[in-house]
Amino acid sequence: MLPVVNRFKTGLLGRRRVVLKLSVVALAASLLLGCERAPEAPKLAFQATDVTGSTIGGDFQLTDHHGQPRRLSDYRGKIVVMFFGYTHCPDVCPTTMIELKKVMTKLGAAAKDIQVLFVTVDPERDTPEVLKQYVPAFHSSFIGLYGTPAQLTEVTRAFKIVAQKSPTEGGGYTMDHSAGTYLFDREGNIRVFVNYGAGAAVFENDLRQLLKVNSVR
Template sequence: MRCLLSLFSLLAAALLLSACAKKLTFQGSDISDSQIGQNFTLQDQHGKPRQLSDFQGKVVVLFFGYTSCPDVCPTTLAELRTSMQQLGDAAKEVQVLFVSVDPERDTPQLLAQYVPAFNPSFIGLTGSKAQIDETVKAFRAVYQKQGNGPHYTVDHTAGTYLIDRNGQTRVLVNYGAGAAVFTHDIRQLLEQ
């Protein structure tokens, strides 16, 4: 009888713990089991080496783009600016990283003017083509230069990655999803 009571007690405790564990529901695509992303080293807009692991303990929003982008990049950065406003004080626990896929034109000085114009806390990252290629590959993203001369464009992955406080890539938010989707999914990760 004592064994049966102990078994019921353990079962009740397990059910209580599973009921207390919060199920995360993302509006973006849940890519938690995809093994996308890894640590990287790039330089920020001040020339300081930065690694993804530098931001452990924060939710990281990582986006690939370039400063001459006519639509995707400024739209996404504007949505992220709105999302940070919606998050209020919780935005201090979030770090937005804009990784340039155009190292030929996106100098640290240009990134220092462009990226913080959307939000002073946003960080622009660049590096050698090899460093950028390695980072792009780790996130299973793509980019390709189109055209020649000074007015070329760069096709690139338009989705944005949300990385939890432990450095695991959890969500891919599609381009044009809107600030409310970013805010919802970032809150889910902050409350985890």
């Protein structure tokens, strides 16, 4: 695993910077509760925020860490876990990725039906080579996605993601970004928003709920 993964233990400052962004996404997710629900979607016992039927997100066009063009629709038939972050993140991103790794291990054979997507909000530093080392270091099936500035602007806007540079001493920077995770069912419909800090048990419960459903139609 890359050294950057180990730096999350010392990233207390980064955690404080993310708090405000977390509240922004949490508010957006809570507003979605009033959206019209898709009548054909089965009611499942989610522990995180149920956003079934909302218009947030949608298909996108990005590139994976192997250099292949990817869309959300490419993963139809699998449960998709979509998280926005960056490889230099000191704490929030590796914490979430480690939680997802633990869940994949606990799910055993069922994990083959889940695809975790890590979308970088820092393409300046997160080159395909960096993503190829960082993302699968948590789990071999995890995929890193990147895009052009225009593509990333489009996808972050669609998914209500806040991401901006925060300068540090010495001329470097960190990325203040929304830290929630989206879960999609097998047909690519958004179903759940998991706030940062919910924990591996919540991910496991909600993914098991989605795994029960072969189709929402």
